Amino acid sequence: MADNQTEEKAKIRIGYIFLAFVPFAVLMAIQTIVQLPGVILSVMDMSKNGQPFTTDLLMSTFNEKYGLISYTVYALAAIAVFLPWYYRSVVKNGPKIIYKKALGVRPVLLSTAVMVCMYFVVTALLTMMNNIAPGAMESYKKLVETSALGVDMAITIVYTILLAPIAEELCFRGVMQGMLEKSNLPVRDVILIQSILFGVMHMNLVQGLYAVILGTILGYLRYKYKTIILNAGVHMFFNFVGTIVAGWLEKFNIPDHLSMIFGGIGLALAAALLVLIGKDRTLYSEKREEQKVIS
Numbered sequence: 001m002a003d004n005q006t007e008e009k010a011k012i013r014i015g016y017i018f019l020a021f022v023p024f025a026v027l028m029a030i031q032t033i034v035q036l037p038g039v040i041l042s043v044m045d046m047s048k049n050g051q052p053f054t055t056d057l058l059m060s061t062f063n064e065k066y067g068l069i070s071y072t073v074y075a076l077a078a079i080a081v082f083l084p085w086y087y088r089s090v091v092k093n094g095p096k097i098i099y100k101k102a103l104g105v106r107p108v109l110l111s112t113a114v115m116v117c118m119y120f121v122v123t124a125l126l127t128m129m130n131n132i133a134p135g136a137m138e139s140y141k142k143l144v145e146t147s148a149l150g151v152d153m154a155i156t157i158v159y160t161i162l163l164a165p166i167a168e169e170l171c172f173r174g175v176m177q178g179m180l181e182k183s184n185l186p187v188r189d190v191i192l193i194q195s196i197l198f199g200v201m202h203m204n205l206v207q208g209l210y211a212v213i214l215g216t217i218l219g220y221l222r223y224k225y226k227t228i229i230l231n232a233g234v235h236m237f238f239n240f241v242g243t244i245v246a247g248w249l250e251k252f253n254i255p256d257h258l259s260m261i262f263g264g265i266g267l268a269l270a271a272a273l274l275v276l277i278g279k280d281r282t283l284y285s286e287k288r289e290e291q292k293v294i295s
Contacts, residue, residue, distance in 0.1 A: 016183035017193075023085075023175040024197050027078055027167075034074040038066030056142070068154050075163035082170035086228070090178035095226065101282050102225045110277050111221055111230055115238040117270035118217060122210045122242070124263020127256050129206055140206035156243050165235035172198045172215065173222040173231050191219035214238065217274075224277055 042062040043053070051057060062070070101107075130137045172194050180190040195215030199208035218231050254262075 012184045013182065016179050017185065020176050020179040020183070020193065021197070023082065023171050023179075024201065026081065027171045027201065030077050030081065031074050034077055035070045038062055038070040041066060063152060063155070067152065068158065071155055071159040072163065075159055075167045078167035079163070079170060082167065082175055086170050086174035086178065089175060094178075097226045098283065099227065099229070102227045103230055104282060106280060107225050107230060107277075107282055108233070110273055110280065111225075111234045112237055114217060114221075114270050114273045114277070115234045116241065117266040117273065118214060118238065119241045119246075120259075120262045120266030121270060122213070123246075124260050124266070125210055125213075126206065127259045127263070129209075131256070133206075136205050140204055143204050143207065160243055161236055161239050165239055166232050168198070168201075169218070169222075169228045169232045169235055172201075173218055174228045177219060177222055187223055191216055191223065195219055217270075220274065221277070224280070226283065 039058070039062060042058055042065065045061055045065065046053060046057065051061075126137070126140075129140075176194045176197065177190060180193055183190075185193075195212050195218075198215035199212035202208045202211045218235060221234065222228055222231050
């Protein structure tokens with residue numbers, strides 16, 4: 001047994017760990033290249049109008065005139081790059097997945113329920129951060145306001161809810177997690193690495209913190225059900241709840257202590273649901289030969 005464990009550790013392929021950082025770099029490069037023209041045009045517009053140059057005003061001008069098209073082109077470009085990459089590096093030579101099982105009622109309901117719980121957990125986390133780190137929360141709120149995500153309805157629906165989840169799942173839970181799995185790292189480490197990079201990608205302490213938590217959940221779903229189709233769907237749902245539904249709930253002015261209570265309940269329920277997901281045998285048949293194909 002000890003010899004087998006030593007042999008397994010020796011088989012960890014460092015090259016794939018380093019390669020897993022390439023999708024992250026490519027995604028950031030696509031974002032920079034695609035959005036740079038809009039930023040330059042925004043600066044030119046501000047100069048023509050004699051407006052003072054500030055970061056807030058630049059972002060406001062960018063979002064008002066070029067935001068929708070820039071965000072959309074960025075997401076579509078990322079999908080165009082990562083979709084064939086994911087297919088060739090993960091799906092083509094990977095295990096056969098029975099999608100009617102992976103996307104069945106039980107996996108969808110369990111995964112969606114976890115996302116609902118995570119919304120309340122994230123809300124409680126933001127409430128807590130607002131009390132213990134008001135400076136960080138102020139920076140986060142400013143980012144949300146200037147980015148127009150959740151404020152501009154067209155950008156919210158087209159980019160935040162529909163396109164961004166697909167691009168991010170292809171990059172992080174698709175290509176990146178697929179490469180990390182080939183490195184033979186423990187599953188825990190695979191999920192942790194991609195979730196941390198997912199948080200770093202958001203480039204904001206508060207947003208990055210809850211992105212790491214969300215990325216961990218999504219990484220586990222990808223590991224359990226083997227397909228990012230389910231991931232993309234529940235990621236869209238989470239973003240919908242976090243923007244549209246959250247906007248509706250803000251009208252009720254829910255007190256901080258209730259947000260914390262709901263967050264605690266959500267955390268407990270999410271933990272219970274993840275246990276159920278861990279025990280879910282949806283993808284596994286009692287027939288041994290089918291287990292070899294699916295697992």
